[in-house]
Amino acid sequence: MPGSFDFRHVRRAFSRAAAGYDAAAVLQQEVRTRLLESLVYLDDRAPAVVVDVGCGTGHAAAAMKKRWPGARVIALDLALPMLQQARRQAGWWRPFARVCADARALPLAEGSVDVLFSNLCLQWVDDLQAVLAGFRRVLRPGxxxxxxxxxxxxxAELREAFAAADEQPHVSPFASIAEFGDALMAAGFRDPVLDRDLFNLTYPDLPALMRELRALGATNALATRRRSLTGRGRFARAAAAYEPLRDADGRLPSTWEVIYAQAWGPEPGAPVRQGGQEIAAVPVSRIPIRRRSP
Structure with missing residues (x-):
């Protein structure tokens, strides 16, 4: 989906949300906790360099710095105000580096990272395979x-409610678990393992859900979005379409599907799939040279 997102809008939305993000990010905190639990698969290995891409307010970076005090932990985010909030998690006793940068162009050296962690960031990228190829570039073999x-x-409920009220989409598209797995394989990662959870949150009404999304910075960032405010008429039609979904407690449901992926950096020269073909990069030092005798 090239060109799906307006990335200036994404940056602005998360910048505005930074100060109050933690209060609204209950689901994000739960997913972060579950993702951090997977670090046990490193066994007793102590990484030298750890990067948290899309770090938000820095809780995962702080947790990994606490787990590995001797590691160089880098918290990276597109929104500078998020990194300013992350400074509170770092503290003077366990500081970690904070870098304002884009997940689509990591400012990191090739093969320099031992652990690359990213919690609920990749839904904001257009070309998932290209971003994962960038992740592979900076990850060390293994x-x-x-x-x-x-x-x-x-x-899904919000998407369908607004579809009944407006021809313009209001909810971003999300990759399926199969598409995510294909992108990992195409990028050349080794031994990928994927899992998924379904969370069901409830709200008293549609405005409450919309307020939470704004507090999270998760506003409509589609490049094709309507640039004017959603009119009262369209919003009322969307609310009416949502209304029949109320549960037994009189609350509106909201489904959140979370995909988790774990994979390993391949050995140098492992191929990447592009255009139906496998392309391998081999260091010049590994190419044998036959020298003629004089």
Missing amino acids: GMLLVSTFGPQTL
Whole structure:
């Protein structure tokens, strides 16, 4: 889906949300906790360099710095105000580096990272395979990739309610678990393992759900979105379409599908699939040279 997102809008939305993000991010905190539990698969290995891509307010980076005090932990986010909030998690006793950068162009050296962690960030990228190829580039052979993202059932009720009220989409598209697995394989990762959870949150009404999404920075960032405010008429039609879904307690349901992926950095020269073909990069130093005798 090239060109799906307006990334300036994404940056602005998360910048505005930074100060109050933690209060609204209950689901994000639960997913982060579950993702961090997968670090046990490193066994007793102590990484030298750990990167948290899309770090938000820095809780995962702080947890990994606590787990590995001797590691260089880098918290990376597109929104500078998120990194300013992350400073509170670092503290003087366990500081970690904070870098304002884009997940689509990591400012990191090739093969320099032992653990690359990313919690609920990749749903904001257009070309998943290209971003994962960038992750592979910076990961050392045998390094660990640990990521989560939202799947296509996320906000299905909201998507359908607005579809009944407006021809313009209001909810971003999300990659399926099969598409995510294919992108990992195409990027050349080794031994990928994927899992998924379905969470069901409830709200008193549609405005409450929309307020939470704004507090999370998860506003409509589609490049094709309507640039004017959603009119009262369209919003009322969407609310009416949502209304029949109320549960036995009189609350509106909201489904959130979370995909988890764990994979490992391949050995140098492992191929990447592009255009139906496998392309391998081999260091010049590994190419044998036959020298003629004089």
